[in-house]
Amino acid sequence: MPGASSTARWDxxxxxxxxxxxxxxxxxxxxxxEGSAVHVxxxxxxxxxxxxxxxxxxVGTRSARFSSxxxxxxxxVRHIRDMAARTHVEHRSHNPLGALMVYALWAALxxxxxxGIAMDQSGAVGRHAVAASERSTEDEELESxxxxxxxGDGEGSAAGEMIEEVHEIAANLLFLLAALHVAGxxxxxRRVGGGLVGAMITGRRKPxxxxx
Amino acid sequence: MARSPKRRATLIAAIVCLQAVAAVFFIxxxxxxxxESGADLHLVIEFVIAVALVVGVILNxxxxxxLLADARRAEATIQAASGAMGExxxxxxxxxxxxxxxxxxxxxxxxxxxxxxxxxLRQAAAGTVRAQLTRVYAKAGVNSRxxxxxxxxxxxxxxxxxxxx
Numbered sequence: 277m278p279g280a281s282s283t284a285r286w287d288x289x290x291x292x293x294x295x296x297x298x299x300x301x302x303x304x305x306x307x308x309x310e311g312s313a314v315h316v317x318x319x320x321x322x323x324x325x326x327x328x329x330x331x332x333x334x335v336g337t338r339s340a341r342f343s344s345x346x347x348x349x350x351x352x353v354r355h356i357r358d359m360a361a362r363t364h365v366e367h368r369s370h371n372p373l374g375a376l377m378v379y380a381l382w383a384a385l386x387x388x389x390x391x392g393i394a395m396d397q398s399g400a401v402g403r404h405a406v407a408a409s410e411r412s413t414e415d416e417e418l419e420s421x422x423x424x425x426x427x428g429d430g431e432g433s434a435a436g437e438m439i440e441e442v443h444e445i446a447a448n449l450l451f452l453l454a455a456l457h458v459a460g461x462x463x464x465x466r467r468v469g470g471g472l473v474g475a476m477i478t479g480r481r482k483p484x485x486x487x488x
Numbered sequence: 489m490a491r492s493p494k495r496r497a498t499l500i501a502a503i504v505c506l507q508a509v510a511a512v513f514f515i516x517x518x519x520x521x522x523x524e525s526g527a528d529l530h531l532v533i534e535f536v537i538a539v540a541l542v543v544g545v546i547l548n549x550x551x552x553x554x555l556l557a558d559a560r561r562a563e564a565t566i567q568a569a570s571g572a573m574g575e576x577x578x579x580x581x582x583x584x585x586x587x588x589x590x591x592x593x594x595x596x597x598x599x600x601x602x603x604x605x606x607x608x609l610r611q612a613a614a615g616t617v618r619a620q621l622t623r624v625y626a627k628a629g630v631n632s633r634x635x636x637x638x639x640x641x642x643x644x645x646x647x648x649x650x651x652x653x
Contacts, residue, residue: 287497287501287552287556288497288498288500288501288502288552289501289504289505289549289552291501292498292501292502292505293505296505317513320509320512320513320516321509321512321513323512324505324508324509324511324512325505325508325509327508327512328504328505328508328545328549331549332549335549335553336549336553337553337556337557337560396516397519
């Protein structure tokens, strides 16, 4: 029975973690105040979802497992050649280029989360976050500036500043990768005839029409 | 359980995500409280809740994996069965020496389409379809659609399907 069983399917945990992390990245990148309690908690939530997804990559369903999309530059090159030759090979999980993107996104996100946790735990934003969660949002901004000033000239501020730098650079890298990821999905959707986004929403990829 | 496996799987996955997020929140909060006021009853409670949540994540994850594996197996069985059914039909249609048109009509009839639907699909008159179907019944040695269908079901149920998995 070729066809039906060979198309990629994403199980519900893959889809929920994907969209959950996407929402968290958008929220913390564009909407929430940097260093605010909301920003910190969304970051922790994203970290939790990433942890779940990584565990699932070890023990989850077939197409969710790392073994279904090993990071292989050689396969990626082959995939680029397929693209250039306008041939299409079905992959049951991510295509090789997509797989590299997935690992890059995870790595960037892991660095963002880890540096965020480091900042929070070292108290750069932590005490403020606790305090702010008990106050109104109007106080929050003042508090934020106050907290930064308070801890900016404290002990170990050089290390703190470096972590902050890492956090910012990794976050910007994450946005760049996310933009590339969206562009890649759009490109691949056009190339193979759609269904990629639908697959991540409903879990099923519709069989391609003959036209392709 | 009226809920379909698919919806159950989605629900469990959502619970896994929520539990994981909640576990991290409790752990982070416990660490903060410990720094601020040391160990006390409040902290112990938070710790117990965090452990319970982590255990819940693991158990639900395993449950989800089982559920999805079951769903996959069921789907493979149906695919194998429908493949076997298709092969069996072709075999019987040849045995009965149905014409191409009769085989088409027989297949659509077995799929449960009405005479009118079949006529519309084949752009033929309902009378033609009815006549073709009667010839199919005659060749197969039955006198109704149900009897025709039961010929195949009998064959398929005679022995369990051997699935190549």
